[in-house]
Amino acid sequence: MFEKLKKTFSKFVESVVSAVKEDTLSEKDVEGLVSDLYIDLVESDVAVEVADAVVDELRRRLVGVKVPRFGEREAVIKKALYDSLLSVLSDVPDVDFYEESKRLLEKTKPVSVMFLGPNGYGKTTTLAKLAFQLQEMGFRVVAAAADTFRAGAREQLEEHGRRVGFKVVGGSYGSDPAAVAYDALQHAKSKGYHFVLIDTAGRMHTDANLMQELQKIQRVVEPQYSIFVFDAQLGNEALEIAKYYSKYVKIDGMIATKVDAYPKGGSILTFMYTLRRPVYFLGVGQTYRDLVKFSKHDYVKQLLA
Numbered sequence: 001m002f003e004k005l006k007k008t009f010s011k012f013v014e015s016v017v018s019a020v021k022e023d024t025l026s027e028k029d030v031e032g033l034v035s036d037l038y039i040d041l042v043e044s045d046v047a048v049e050v051a052d053a054v055v056d057e058l059r060r061r062l063v064g065v066k067v068p069r070f071g072e073r074e075a076v077i078k079k080a081l082y083d084s085l086l087s088v089l090s091d092v093p094d095v096d097f098y099e100e101s102k103r104l105l106e107k108t109k110p111v112s113v114m115f116l117g118p119n120g121y122g123k124t125t126t127l128a129k130l131a132f133q134l135q136e137m138g139f140r141v142v143a144a145a146a147d148t149f150r151a152g153a154r155e156q157l158e159e160h161g162r163r164v165g166f167k168v169v170g171g172s173y174g175s176d177p178a179a180v181a182y183d184a185l186q187h188a189k190s191k192g193y194h195f196v197l198i199d200t201a202g203r204m205h206t207d208a209n210l211m212q213e214l215q216k217i218q219r220v221v222e223p224q225y226s227i228f229v230f231d232a233q234l235g236n237e238a239l240e241i242a243k244y245y246s247k248y249v250k251i252d253g254m255i256a257t258k259v260d261a262y263p264k265g266g267s268i269l270t271f272m273y274t275l276r277r278p279v280y281f282l283g284v285g286q287t288y289r290d291l292v293k294f295s296k297h298d299y300v301k302q303l304l305a
């Protein structure tokens with residue numbers, strides 16, 4: 001995963017190592033090195049504001065730093081990179097979705113999770129993957145077919161339900177999505193389910209009706225998690241849409257999908273930095289097991305490994 005971004009960083013480390021002539025790096029040395037990095041970052045889908053922030057942090061950490069002549073050079077540079085990336089992401093909480101949900105379940109049952117995002121980004125597939133994993137952990141899960149706009153959306157969810165073994169509530173075509181979500185919540189309460197997973201519609205996001213619909217679901221269900229699902233490959237386009245959504249609806253965190261087909265890796269950094277929200281999981285393939293937990297610490301470590 002993230003091959004391109006990894007290469008960007010390893011190339012940077014190498015270039016710094018070979019640039020050090022004295023024991024320290026001068027401002028001039030650092031300037032040339034970080035400006036190359038900047039370009040590589042932007043080419044890996046890191047948004048310019050984020051690349052700026054990373055480079056600023058690095059400059060601060062590298063100018064004048066003592067670099068040993070032999071041996072530990074690489075480690076010193078890597079440490080500066082690691083600290084810079086984490087510092088850029090310092091406002092982003094790292095949330096373990098499973099652990100936090102378990103804590104929530106002690107007080108609130110069911111925990112409801114609403115999936116948001118445009119068509120084709122992977123909401124329904126991700127919902128089914130999460131249902132699969134929660135059930136494997138022993139939780140009981142019901143899904144709400146609150147995408148009542150797209151013909152066939154309910155059937156698609158029901159097909160996942162059959163394969164994974166979860167129940168789907170409601171959603172005849174054209175019915176009120178908030179009513180569907182509310183019914184699913186009531187059903188879950190009365191039958192003792194742990195989780196309600198709410199699928200939603202994702203037509204043209206600038207559609208004012210859609211935003212009202214989503215707001216209404218959030219009003220009547222008060223989901224513990226409203227998760228924006230984004231296609232990692234669509235970087236900046238997805239980010240603009242997410243920013244638009246966030247003006248109208250609550251977004252607690254994100255899930256990046258199609259990461260298996262996304263060697264650049266930078267949009268994930270960009271999303272966290274811009275929305276200041278955690279990424280709970282990555283979608284890394286087409287099977288139900290292809291949803292992996294995400295943490296910013298692991299991400300940064302992996303990028304520099």
Ligand SMILES: Nc1nc2c(ncn2[C@@H]2O[C@H](COP(=O)(O)OP(=O)(O)O)[C@@H](O)[C@H]2O)c(=O)[nH]1
Nearest residue numbers: 119120121122123124125257258283284285286
């Ligand atoms: N390779 C890959 N494909 C995915 C992933 N997540 C979703 N997809 C595919 O993306 C397409 C759209 O997914 P869907 O769940 O219907 O999107 P929705 O319109 O947001 O509900 C489907 O063909 C999925 O199989 C992923 O993590 N990796």
Ligand SMILES: [Mg+2]
Nearest residue numbers: 123124147153
């Ligand atoms: Mg869908």
